[in-house]
Amino acid sequence: MKAVAVLYPGGPAAAETPELLGCAENALGLRDWLEGQGHELVATSDAGAGLDSHLPTVDVLIATPFWPAYISRERIENAPNLKLLLTAGVGSDHFDLAAAAERGITVAEITGSNVVSVAEHVVMQILTLVRNYMPAYREVLDGGWDIGKVAAPSHDLEDKRVGIVGFGRIGQRVATRLKGFDVQLRYFDYRRLPHTEETVLGARFQGLRALVAESDLVSINIPLTPATQGMFDRDLLYSMKKGAYLVNTARGRIVDTDALVEVMEAGHLAGYAGDVWYPQPAPADHPWRNMPNHAMTPHVSGTTLEAQRRYANGIRECLTSFIAGEPIDRDYIIVDGGRVASPSYSPAYQ
Template sequence: MKIVAVLYPGPAERSPDHSGLELLGSVEGALGLAGELGSEGHELVSLSDRDEALREHLPDADVFITTPFWPTYLSAEHLRRAERLKLLLTAGVGSDHVDAEAAAELGITVAEITGSNVVSVAEHAVLQLLALVRDFVPAHQQVVDGRWDIAEIAARAHDLEDKTIGIVGMGQIGQRIALRLKGFDVRVGYSTRHRRGSTEEAVFGARFKHLDDLVAESDAIVLSCPLTPETKGLFGDERLRAMKPGAWLVNIARGQIVDTDALVRALEDDHLGGYAGDVWYPQPAPADHPWRTMPRHAMTPHVSGTSLEAQQRYAAGIRDSVRRFLAGEPLREDYVVAAPAERGGGA
């Protein structure tokens, strides 16, 4: 069997991390698969060059592994060339870089490691929210630049306490964000396709609001919903302008949920107080992506779900899935994104 893993490149040299946890999400770490597969006669290819992976290795791969952080975008056309492919795994959560419907039609199972990064992403969302509200990034930059201008930072710095925070999407990540915000003494509202029960709302400390009401009432909004045809471009010009003047927006969901150019305009004319995102489109973001240079942002390069602890979880899930596949056993049901149909039909 040929297993191909397209992962982010690792640094040539790393500062020691005293936790003892390994960097498994990189090419060098290879999700811990090398040791398990090497003695069994299977071929493992671990690389970061996505073009090479699609051109040289996808056509004869039995298992193809990618990540949300360094995604290989797999269209129906790509998948039709993968004559042997039976399993497509995402090392993490979120398989929107894959045409899952086409994969199912071609007899390919699409799976991801459900729940592996929910703690890490929820913590990152709160981190980015605080960075915006407290005007942290410009304050840090003053230190780097050798400056000391308190008034410049204080003019845009606020307390989080007593603010109204809206969460769009109340899945596992949204729920954990709400729980972590309870200690800040804020009002939390949420919008989601299926409203949670009253008991759950009491536990999360959040109340359901229709999206338009949530947007109009919130001092800050956190996006934690999946990318679907309904949520793509959900925050365009009209919805961004419906936010409170000076409101903050945090996006740890998917870059395409926010219209790229509309966001830049909303920041440049000072309608929004700031934007923090961990997700982009495309990824990796090109050097000239306008979100790199727009005002009052606290962007990160999709690192929220790949903390060292999260890597151990999603790598373990990948190894379990590969072992099950090689043994002819079914994958964990909660991992499966798209179940295969009979191979054929347009192949």
């Protein structure tokens, strides 16, 4: 078996931090194990010709979400031996799922591996925006001490209405972590939770447009599907409360790139944060890099060392099953038997 792992470059940190499992240099900690069983493992951060040169002979392709490679229909067609696509993490929309299904290729991701990490990142970015942290930090770097300038747009989070769009594993953990701030929680999802679960989480269901219009802060936690691509378009963004905040740790294409820049430059929203872009890696001239009042990070919310250990272990579990000819854990499966099997990638958000 030949496995190719397309992972981000770790650089000097790879040697200094062996726990940095998700990088090409450390190869998810799989090399000794796989090669000890007589299998070949190629780990690369080359998303171009380097990756393409291995496609004709690869059996298993492993990739972290979006960076460094998109696995397109063309690439799948150029990999005649490909049987398994694995996401080292959560979110498999960097694979062409329809092309994989047509070829009977199994697609799996490590469900739940990053949910804690992303939820904590969401809360961090919410506080960063509401408390006007970035300008305060820059004030220190610039040698200033203008308290009034920093404090003027700074708020308490308590009593604010927070709307969570997408109330799955991450959305619910965001709600749990925000309960301690005494916020008013609302959520939108394609299915409503039972009343008892809503009570435990302290959140009430609300339709999308009403939630967006009435929330002081909106957190996006839905998967990217054809139905959710561009969901936050110019119309929906302008329907948000003036002075509201938007946090997106889901997928960049859920928010219209140019419309967001317009809304931010017009001062309609008080701030935008997140760590997902389109495309990824974001080019140096990506318009979101220079928007006013943003607190963006590169796509790192689900890449804590703990999350990397979880998804590395999950990849090894999937490979163990695959090599033994046994079924992969159903919780991990996205595409199986020629069809998209995961409800996360259903058109339910239409």
